[in-house]
Amino acid sequence: MTGDQTPQPAGDSGTPEAGEGWTALAYLIGGLAVWGFIGWLVDQWLETDGLATGIGFLLGGAGGVYLVIRRLGTPR
Amino acid sequence: MIGQSVVLAEGEVPFPPSVEDFFLPSIYPWGEHNSYWITKFTVLVWLGVAATIIFFLVTYRNPKLVPTKKQWIAESIYGFVRNNIAVDMIGHRGVAFAPYLTTLFVFIFVNNLWQIIPFVQISPMAHIAFPAILAIISYVMFIYVGIRHHGFGKFFKHSLMPPAPLFMQPLLIPIELFSTFIARPVSLALRLFANLFAGHIILLVFTLGGFVLINADSLFLKPISVLSWAVSIAITFLEALVIVLQAYIFTVLTASYVQGALADEH
Numbered sequence: 001m002t003g004d005q006t007p008q009p010a011g012d013s014g015t016p017e018a019g020e021g022w023t024a025l026a027y028l029i030g031g032l033a034v035w036g037f038i039g040w041l042v043d044q045w046l047e048t049d050g051l052a053t054g055i056g057f058l059l060g061g062a063g064g065v066y067l068v069i070r071r072l073g074t075p076r
Numbered sequence: 077m078i079g080q081s082v083v084l085a086e087g088e089v090p091f092p093p094s095v096e097d098f099f100l101p102s103i104y105p106w107g108e109h110n111s112y113w114i115t116k117f118t119v120l121v122w123l124g125v126a127a128t129i130i131f132f133l134v135t136y137r138n139p140k141l142v143p144t145k146k147q148w149i150a151e152s153i154y155g156f157v158r159n160n161i162a163v164d165m166i167g168h169r170g171v172a173f174a175p176y177l178t179t180l181f182v183f184i185f186v187n188n189l190w191q192i193i194p195f196v197q198i199s200p201m202a203h204i205a206f207p208a209i210l211a212i213i214s215y216v217m218f219i220y221v222g223i224r225h226h227g228f229g230k231f232f233k234h235s236l237m238p239p240a241p242l243f244m245q246p247l248l249i250p251i252e253l254f255s256t257f258i259a260r261p262v263s264l265a266l267r268l269f270a271n272l273f274a275g276h277i278i279l280l281v282f283t284l285g286g287f288v289l290i291n292a293d294s295l296f297l298k299p300i301s302v303l304s305w306a307v308s309i310a311i312t313f314l315e316a317l318v319i320v321l322q323a324y325i326f327t328v329l330t331a332s333y334v335q336g337a338l339a340d341e342h
Contacts, residue, residue: 019165019332026255026263034254035247063247067255070238 024068031064032057089287093280098202098273117200124186124200154178157327165331166338173334176217180210181327184268188319191275192312199319202272204265207326211265214330222337231337264329271322275315282308 039056046052090097101107104114135150143151157178162170184201191199200206222231236252237245282304289301 019329019335022263022329023255023332026259027251030255030259031251034250038250059247060251063244063251066240066244067238067248067251070240 020072024072027067027071028061028064031060031062031067033060035060035063089284089291091284091288093277093284097280098198098276116198117203117206120190120196120198121187121200121206124190125183128182128186153182157181161324161327161331165328166335169338170331170335173331177327177331180214180330181323184210184326185320185323188272188323191272191319192315197279198276199272201268201322202276204269207265207268210268210326211261214264214326214333215261218330218333218337221334225338234339235337260333264326268322268326271318275311275318278311279308279315282311 035056036053037056039053039059042048042052042056043050099109100116101109102112102115103119105111132150135144135146139147154174158171158174161181162174162177164170166173187200187206189199190196191202219231222235225231226234235256236249238248238252240248286301286304286308289297289304292298
């Protein structure tokens with residue numbers, strides 16, 4: 001019953017990917033949500049009939065994708 | 077319990093299940109619905125914590141170099157969290173977090189376990205309060221650890237400013253703020269809560285649905301109740317997977333947030 005003494009296989013380290021999936025999802029949704037909301041606020045303020053919300057969603061989506069690439073894509 | 081089943085088989089079945097089914101009458105004061113000092117969930121958490129403490133005390137009271145079977149189980153649980161979560165995710169500094177992560181893992185697992193124990197079949201984690209407090213603890217911890225490691229200004233600069241050109245920062249900082257300091261604790265709590273809430277609802281649907289079917293007027297519908305109960309047993313096995321998975325995910329994500337807070341700049 002000393003089974004736990006066996007050395008762990010060295011190859012399977014680097015599991016942070018488990019957390020990275022959720023991080024990527026949070027960036028993508030967060031980008032849309034945050035900038036969509038800011039766009040909507042601008043919309044209410046300037047009465048642009050949804051134009052600002054649309055621009056906000058585009059910016060937020062792009063920002064989210066960009067963040068995923070910068071934070072998770074490039075090898076460190 | 078059998079008496080209750082007979083009542084269900086003859087009388088009115090509370091169907092479909094609703095959120096009200098999660099707010100059971102209080103134990104102290106007995107039967108109250110507007111004063112909850114001690115509830116079934118309070119008792120379940122106490123029992124779970126007591127069982128955990130007793131288990132680890134008994135298995136570790138007299139540790140042997142060549143472990144007994146019980147000691148081996150306890151050591152395997154700790155070893156699993158320490159090696160496969162703490163050290164794998166955080167690195168050599170992770171050993172310092174292994175006790176907390178193991179406590180977190182075991183606490184969530186034991187409380188989730190109530191979900192599939194016959195005649196209990198509801199987990200305290202199906203109430204948002206318990207996962208929310210756990211998420212707040214993890215949230216405060218990873219921020220505290222980050223500030224202690226980097227210093228206040230450097231930690232927030234590190235976690236809010238991604239490696240990107242300066243003109244991109246106004247676009248990216250709000251997203252970082254949202255995903256790191258708002259989405260993390262919320263998703264941590266909601267993921268655990270929603271899984272156990274939904275699991276209990278599904279069990280209720282198929283168990284009570286069986287009684288609805290057996291009470292049905294049509295003769296063809298009555299035998300289908302057996303199918304409904306069979307599905308609820310199958311769902312219980314699925315829940316067995318879910319409760320382990322959710323305890324694991326909560327622990328892994330906490331470790332990953334700590335890892336992110338401790339990571340050095342590049």
